[in-house]
Amino acid sequence: MGSSYHQFCPVAKAMELFDERWTLLVVRELVLGSEHFNDLRRGLPRMSPTLLSARLHRLVSAGIVQRVAExxxxxxxxxxAGRDxxxxxxxxxxxxxxxxxxLGDADLDPKLLMWDMHRNVVHSAVPETEVVVQFTFPGTSWVSQRWWLVITETAVDVCDTDPGFxxxxxxxxxLRELTEIWRGELGWSEALDSGAVVIxxxxxxxxxxxxxxxPPLAAGDALIGE
Known part of the structure; x- marks a missing residue:
């Protein structure tokens, strides 16, 4: 267990668990639907596997997470308790x-953006049984400026190399503008009208x-109803 604040306050008792670095972000990934270790790592790419294992073990011990082996x-x-x-x-x-x-420039990450978008696809809104969307972020310093989402009726794959479809x-x-759209700070219509996004x-x-x-958790209703 982590160090105690030695206070009866329930906020203090909760923070004895959640003020450890990365812990609440692991919970965020679980809330967003990731269940496998590798998927959790893709949502937390700068977290070491060893630390992720330690945080998961702590959350299991605290009754927040259940480890299910099949x-x-x-x-x-x-x-x-975790769902709460x-x-x-x-x-x-x-x-x-x-x-x-x-956001600072260091906060912009196409890998994380594509990962978040891929797990928030509304399959019922996609008008074809299979759609391949290519995203290009010109002018970024990232090695991969092009990404692909392969959307089928039941699954979505995210690729940083051409899947061949x-x-x-x-x-x-x-990259900034699409990230701001995803966060609910910028509307699709505004971005399209300005030329910041071209479809x-x-x-x-x-x-x-x-x-x-x-929309992801943070965007609320800002991304909808344009």
């Missing part, structure tokens, strides 16, 4: 969006593409 498949699932943290994560996201100010629709965007492809796909993605 043969060689191991999943980490939130318990009822969902509104806490949502509230922190909303507070952070409102009060933490403009015909591209259905192309999105060319500033190329069949008109019915271009028109509907913004509806293919549900």
């Amino acid at each position: 043969g060689s498949d191991v999943r980490y699932v939130l318990t009822p 943290l969902e509104p806490v994560v949502e509230a922190l996201g909303a507070w952070g969006l409102r009060w933490t100010g403009r 015909d591209v259905s629709v192309r999105v060319t965007a500033g 190329d492809g069949p008109s019915f796909l271009c028109r509907s593409l913004p509806e293919w993605f549900a």
